[in-house]
Amino acid sequence: xxxxxxxxxxxxxxxxxxxxxxxxxxxxxxxxxxxxxxxxxxxxxxxxxxxxxxxxxxxxxxxxxxxxxxxxxxxxxxxxxxxxxxxxxxxxxxxxxxxxxxxxxxxxxxxxxxxxxxxxxxxxxxxxxxxxxxxxxxxxxxxxxxxxxxxxxxxxxxxxxxxxxxxxxxxxxxxxxxxxxxxxxxxxxxxxxxxxxxxxxxx
Amino acid sequence: xxxxxxxxxxxxxxxxxxxxxxxxxxxxxxxxxxxxxxxxxxxxxxxxxxxxxxxxxxxxxxxxxxxxxxxxxxxxxxxxxxxxxxxxxxxxxxxxxxxxxxxxxxxxxxxxxxxxxxxxxxxxxxxxxxxxxxxxxxxxxxxxxxxxxxxxxxxxxxxxxxxxxxxxxxxxxxxxxxxxxxxxxxxxxxxxxxxxxxxxxxx
DNA sequence: GCAAATTAATGATTTATTCAAG
DNA sequence: CTTGAATAAATCATTAATTTGC
Numbered sequence: 001x002x003x004x005x006x007x008x009x010x011x012x013x014x015x016x017x018x019x020x021x022x023x024x025x026x027x028x029x030x031x032x033x034x035x036x037x038x039x040x041x042x043x044x045x046x047x048x049x050x051x052x053x054x055x056x057x058x059x060x061x062x063x064x065x066x067x068x069x070x071x072x073x074x075x076x077x078x079x080x081x082x083x084x085x086x087x088x089x090x091x092x093x094x095x096x097x098x099x100x101x102x103x104x105x106x107x108x109x110x111x112x113x114x115x116x117x118x119x120x121x122x123x124x125x126x127x128x129x130x131x132x133x134x135x136x137x138x139x140x141x142x143x144x145x146x147x148x149x150x151x152x153x154x155x156x157x158x159x160x161x162x163x164x165x166x167x168x169x170x171x172x173x174x175x176x177x178x179x180x181x182x183x184x185x186x187x188x189x190x191x192x193x194x195x196x197x198x199x200x201x202x203x
Numbered sequence: 204x205x206x207x208x209x210x211x212x213x214x215x216x217x218x219x220x221x222x223x224x225x226x227x228x229x230x231x232x233x234x235x236x237x238x239x240x241x242x243x244x245x246x247x248x249x250x251x252x253x254x255x256x257x258x259x260x261x262x263x264x265x266x267x268x269x270x271x272x273x274x275x276x277x278x279x280x281x282x283x284x285x286x287x288x289x290x291x292x293x294x295x296x297x298x299x300x301x302x303x304x305x306x307x308x309x310x311x312x313x314x315x316x317x318x319x320x321x322x323x324x325x326x327x328x329x330x331x332x333x334x335x336x337x338x339x340x341x342x343x344x345x346x347x348x349x350x351x352x353x354x355x356x357x358x359x360x361x362x363x364x365x366x367x368x369x370x371x372x373x374x375x376x377x378x379x380x381x382x383x384x385x386x387x388x389x390x391x392x393x394x395x396x397x398x399x400x401x402x403x404x405x406x
Numbered sequence: 407g408c409a410a411a412t413t414a415a416t417g418a419t420t421t422a423t424t425c426a427a428g
Numbered sequence: 429c430t431t432g433a434a435t436a437a438a439t440c441a442t443t444a445a446t447t448t449g450c
């Protein structure tokens with residue numbers, strides 16, 4: 001399926017399984033290099049681009065939240081109904097609206113996960129540096145997808161693919177610094193896994 | 204100002220003026236190649252990256268809308284007040300809320316402009332093709348910012364930097380097709396303009 | 407069984423909101 | 429307070445499931 005010139009990417013079963021495993025392992029907003037590496041590894045199972053990975057995580061996260069929201073609001077509605085049943089006619093004019101609205105998480109918009117089991121795969125090659133490498137938005141992510149070469153005099157400081165990663169750079173669980181938690185080592189380098197490892201199949 | 208390692212880009216006066224002129228000329232969501240070319244030309248006036256251009260247009264458009272919204276809602280409020288003054292106390296329980304909420308434009312999310320005066324600058328080199336070149340999202344845009352080279356087996360069909368642009372491809376004002384309006388030729392190639400051309404200076 | 411028609415999922419884009427530098 | 433940067437939400441659009449009539 002999905003013939004050659006299909007307009008939109010549709011993931012292979014293996015690709016989907018790997019993506020979901022990564023998601024389950026706690027990855028929500030992969031950095032540029034993570035996306036790059038995921039893309040590289042998944043391209044073994046079929047045509048894929050960085051933006052596909054990027055969008056996949058974005059959509060999956062959003063729809064997860066959405067699902068949770070719906071579930072919670074339904075629960076709340078049920079609870080309120082139960083409360084009304086309990087209180088019967090004591091307070092007949094409880095507002096009962098404003099159930100489905102949730103504000104943002106104010107700080108570090110996505111608390112994501114404390115990372116259950118980061119599988120070894122992405123080795124996060126480089127840039128233990130500070131600010132100008134906050135590779136997390138669509139922009140910088142795409143930077144990796146195509147190539148790291150520049151065209152004009154755009155002075156990139158240090159792409160740093162040579163320096164080994166300084167893992168001890170995490171300020172352990174200090175939220176609000178600037179997304180210091182960079183996942184690494186997501187998968188073993190043997191990408192010959194097929195499907196006898198993923199326990200819970202999707203849906 | 205803005206020494207070498209400044210954390211965020213702050214546009215030069217010339218850059219800002221050019222950007223605003225482009226905006227006034229109707230550009231709202233520049234394509235990847237447009238962004239690439241704008242970046243190239245603006246880099247003559249100072250350090251700039253593609254994502255700066257991208258974000259600039261995004262923010263400018265959003266805040267323009269925001270401003271308009273505020274203005275309109277204020278006008279509406281005034282009108283309603285005037286109406287109330289006219290009707291005096293005939294209808295004392297007019298809702299009077301729901302003034303500041305605006306839905307989306309349902310179709311072709313950004314009607315943008317019919318392009319007043321597209322200055323000749325971006326020559327939009329290529330891809331008079333159909334779907335697989337809808338260069339409008341952060342992803343594809345960034346693709347240009349760094350380089351057009353690929354890394355893996357990502358089969359790009361035809362980057363087409365050679366074919367001349369077919370301008371008569373516009374289906375004049377047929378909204379809802381699929382964003383066929385591709386701006387081109389924004390500026391003359393003589394980028395030595397300073398500021399004697401921009402009529403209405405910003406604020 | 408099997409396409410056409412409909413509906414549900416989900417990939418891709420755009421817009422709104424938020425954070426934070428200056 | 430303004431605005432660059434980033435993320436989340438809403439929306440669009442295409443593909444896959446599925447239903448339906450034959």
